[in-house]
Amino acid sequence: MLVDNLQPFPPSFVWGAGTSAYQIEGSADIDGRGPSIWDRFCRTPGNVAGGGTGDVACDHYRRYRDDVAMMAGLGLDAYRFSISWSRVIPDGTGAVNRPGLDFYRRLVAELRDAGIRPFATLYHWDLPDALQSRWGGWIGRDTAKAFAEYADVVSRALGDEVAAWTTHNEPWVSSWLGYGWGSHPPGYRDLDLGMQASHHLLLAHGLAIPALRSNAPRAEVGITLNFSPIVPASTDARDIEAARSADVNINRSFIGPLFGIGYDELAIGPVSHALLRSAEDDMRVIQEPIDFLGANYYTRFLLRDASHPVNPFGEYVEVPGAERTAMGWEVYPDGLLDTLRAVNAVRSDIKIYVTENGAAYPDVVSDDGKVHDPDRTAYLEAHLAQVARAIGEGIPVAGYFVWSLLDNFEWTEGYRPRFGIVYVDFETQRRIVKDSAEWYARTIAAHRALAPRRPIPPPEMP
Ligand code: IFM
Numbered sequence: 001m002l003v004d005n006l007q008p009f010p011p012s013f014v015w016g017a018g019t020s021a022y023q024i025e026g027s028a029d030i031d032g033r034g035p036s037i038w039d040r041f042c043r044t045p046g047n048v049a050g051g052g053t054g055d056v057a058c059d060h061y062r063r064y065r066d067d068v069a070m071m072a073g074l075g076l077d078a079y080r081f082s083i084s085w086s087r088v089i090p091d092g093t094g095a096v097n098r099p100g101l102d103f104y105r106r107l108v109a110e111l112r113d114a115g116i117r118p119f120a121t122l123y124h125w126d127l128p129d130a131l132q133s134r135w136g137g138w139i140g141r142d143t144a145k146a147f148a149e150y151a152d153v154v155s156r157a158l159g160d161e162v163a164a165w166t167t168h169n170e171p172w173v174s175s176w177l178g179y180g181w182g183s184h185p186p187g188y189r190d191l192d193l194g195m196q197a198s199h200h201l202l203l204a205h206g207l208a209i210p211a212l213r214s215n216a217p218r219a220e221v222g223i224t225l226n227f228s229p230i231v232p233a234s235t236d237a238r239d240i241e242a243a244r245s246a247d248v249n250i251n252r253s254f255i256g257p258l259f260g261i262g263y264d265e266l267a268i269g270p271v272s273h274a275l276l277r278s279a280e281d282d283m284r285v286i287q288e289p290i291d292f293l294g295a296n297y298y299t300r301f302l303l304r305d306a307s308h309p310v311n312p313f314g315e316y317v318e319v320p321g322a323e324r325t326a327m328g329w330e331v332y333p334d335g336l337l338d339t340l341r342a343v344n345a346v347r348s349d350i351k352i353y354v355t356e357n358g359a360a361y362p363d364v365v366s367d368d369g370k371v372h373d374p375d376r377t378a379y380l381e382a383h384l385a386q387v388a389r390a391i392g393e394g395i396p397v398a399g400y401f402v403w404s405l406l407d408n409f410e411w412t413e414g415y416r417p418r419f420g421i422v423y424v425d426f427e428t429q430r431r432i433v434k435d436s437a438e439w440y441a442r443t444i445a446a447h448r449a450l451a452p453r454r455p456i457p458p459p460e461m462p
Contacts, residue, residue: 001381002381002384002385002388002443003442003443003446005385005388006388006443006446006447006450006451007450008388008389008391008392009387009388009391009447009451010391010451011451011452011453012398012453013398013399013400013447013451014077014078014117014353014398014399014400015075015076015077015078015399015400015440015443015444015447016076016077016078016079016080016117016119016399016400016401016402017071017074017076017079017080017401017402017403017404017405017421017440018079018080018081018119018355018356018401018402018403018404018405019058019060019079019080019081019082019404019405019406019408020081020082020121020124020125020126020169021081021082021083021084021087021124021126022036022038022054022057022084022124022125022126022409023054023057023058023124023404023408023409023410023411024057024058024060024406024408024409025054025057025058025060025061025084025087026054026055026056026057026058026059026060026061026062027059027061027062028053028054028055028056029055030061031087031097031099031100031103032087032090032097032099032100033084033086033087033090033097033100034086034087034089034090034091034092034097034128034129034130035086035128035129035130036084036085036086036126036127036128036129037126037127037128037129037132037137037185037186038054038125038126038185038411039053039054039129040129040132040185041184041185041186041187042054047187047412048411048412048413048414049412049413049414049416050414050415050416051414052409052414052415053409054409056426057408057409058406058407058408058424058426058429059429060406061103063429064103064106064107064110065110066431067405067406067431068107068110068111068114068116069114070422070431070433071111071114071116071405072114072115072116073433073441074421074433074437074440074441074444075441075444075445075448076116076444077116077117077399077444078116078117078118078119078163078164078399078401079111079116079117079118079119079405080119080120080121080166080355080401081107081118081119081120081121082120082121082122082123082124082126082169083104083120083121083122083154084100084126085122085123085126085127085128085147085150086126086127086128086129086130087100087103088100088101088104088150088153088154089128089149089150089153090128090130091128091130092127092128092130092131092134092143092146092150093131093146093149096153101153101154101157104120104154104157104158105157105158108120108158108161108162109161112161117163117164118158118161118162118163119162119163119164119166119353119355119401120154120158120162120164120165120166121166121167121168121169121224122147122150122151122154122165122166122167122168122208123147123167123168123169123174123201123204124168124169124170125169125170125173125174125178125184125411127143127174127185131143131146132185132186136186137178137179137186137197138174138175138178138179138196138197138198138200138201138204139179139193139196139197139200140200141200141203143200143204144200144201144203144204144207145204145207147167147204147207147208148204148207148208148211150208151167151208151211151212152208152211152215155211155212155215155216156211156215158216159215159216159219160216160217160218160219162216162219163219163220164219164220164221164222164291164292164353165212165216165219165220165221165222166222166223166224166294166355167204167205167208167209167212167221167222167223168201168204168205168223168224169224169294169296169355170224170225170226170296171198171201171202171205171223171225171254172198172225172226172249172250172253172254173226174197174201175194175195175197175198175201176194176197176198176249176250178194178197179193179194179196179197180193180194180195180197181194183412184411184412198253198254199257199279199282202254202257202258202282202286203282203285203286205223205258205286205288206282206285206286206287206288207285209221209288209290210288220291220292220351221290221291221292222290222291222292222293222294222353223254223258223290223293223294224293224294224295224296224355224356225254225255225293225294225295225296226250226296226297226356227250227251227295227296227297227339227342227343228250228251228297228298228299228300228301228335228339229251229300229301229332229335229338229339229342230243230246230247230250230251230300230301230303231243231300231301231302231303232302232303232304233302233303233304233317234304236305238304238305239303239304239305239314242303242304242305242314242315243303243314245314246301246303246314248264251342252264255293255343255346256346257283257286257287258286258287258290258293259287259346259347259350260287261346262283290350291351292350292351292352292353292398293343293347293350293351293352293353294352294353294354294355294356295339295340295343295352295353295354295355296354296355296356296357296403297335297336297339297354297356297357297383298327298329298356298357298358298359299325299329299330299331299332299335300330300332300335300338301316302316302317302318302319303315303316303317304316304317318330319332325359325360325361325375325379326359326360326361326362326416326417326418327359327360327413327417329359331359331379331382333379333382333383333385333386334386336354336357336383336386336387336390337386337389337390340352340354340386340387340390340395340397341390341393341395344390344395344396349396350396351396351398352395352396352397352398353397353398353399353400353401354387354397354399354400354401355401356401356403357380357383357400357401357402357403358376358379358380358402358403358404358419358421359375359376359379359380359419360410360417360418360419361373361375361376361418362418363376363407363418363423363434365423365425365432369432370432370434370435371423371432371434371435372434372435373434373435373436374435376421376434376436377435377436377439380402380436380439380440381439384400384443387400402421402440403419404419404420404421405420405421405422406420406422406424406431407419407420407422407423407424407426408420408424420434421433421434421436421437421440422434422437
């Protein structure tokens with residue numbers, strides 16, 4: 001039982017939960033918010049299961065006070081959320097929409113009042129649609145410059161009241177699924193465009209850091225990447241090659257440039273070769289020092305044959321007999337330790353937050369009015385045990401964020417997969433704290449009793 005083995009977690013360990021703007025906020029047309037690429041993508045029939053959109057989602061934009069009170073009730077140290085760029089700057093550049101910015105001011109103040117540290121992500125996939133039309137989104141270098149301006153606007157307003165600023169969440173998804181593979185907006189299927197988008201996302205990250213440092217000198221600054229160990233499905237050379245190239249693409253194409261290793265040759269197509277040859281200055285910008293790396297982990301993947309005609313990264317195969325979540329993902333806690341070791345092998349001194357980990361299950365409200373989700377509790381407990389092992393090995397893991405606080409809009413999967421530790425009835429917007437959330441609250445309380453922490457100092461007012 002984890003509650004009996006909380007010793008490895010240091011007193012400063014941050015216990016949190018996360019969400020993102022488009023997945024929970026709703027109020028898509030309220031207070032001057034501009035459309036994002038996800039608003040447009042969701043309007044095309046067939047793109048999202050069940051025809052779901054983020055128009056209402058969890059109605060968090062209007063219910064944030066109650067949601068923060070609920071987080072406080074669970075004893076969370078930190079809340080990881082994202083900011084909607086098009087709510088703050090509807091056109092992507094230029095005029096700032098004060099009511100949009102004020103929402104995040106109110107949210108951050110509410111969190112601070114509740115003793116919860118705000119961890120803000122600037123970009124969780126919802127690019128202003130105007131920038132897609134104007135510059136082709138992340139294919140355009142100007143989008144990276146616009147991101148730095150947006151980072152400046154938001155960090156001027158919120159500054160050090162945000163405890164940790166994350167530039168991007170999972171830029172692999174934005175670039176490779178959006179531009180290379182086409183399952184996410186803008187829906188392009190061109191590997192060279194995927195590479196260009198990923199380079200510009202990294203450039204945007206580096207360009208934003210000086211503004212974050214100067215507007216929020218006491219806050220931590222970092223980026224969140226997704227990781228999945230990739231295993232060849234057999235000893236066949238083609239399967240081994242498939243796994244190797246997918247590993248480079250998924251697990252290394254961002255961490256390499258960020259930490260001075262550069263891009264792996266395997267990751268680069270012919271057009272992007274030309275782009276990257278002239279990108280030496282960019283590489284210096286991308287390597288701007290950061291305080292932490294966010295690591296998101298859910299599962300591992302078994303891969304077959306890179307020459308498979310449908311998927312250039314190879315064909316994913318199921319692990320026979322494996323336990324799976326409602327996403328079809330194998331439950332494989334060891335992969336989290338593998339991931340933390342792999343990150344630590346690249347940069348042993350970088351502080352790591354596990355910024356996402358969690359599981360979707362087909363939760364239902366029982367006759368007793370509760371949501372009993374033992375599979376999720378078991379998943380979280382097993383993965384936290386791997387975090388404890390990593391810390392025991394000396395890997396500097398500083399915090400853990402359950403994905404997700406709330407059941408929410410799961411992108412192309414719509415509202416079917418429920419990732420929350422809090423159930424959301426999407427008809428009534430009623431929240432029900434699931435058993436897994438109660439377990440998480442008990443775990444946090446047990447750790448606090450074992451290792452009390454000094455209160456968070458109030459931010460200095462300018
Ligand atoms: O819901 C997503 C989140 O937005 C990004 N990381 C993976 C989660 C589960 O698919």
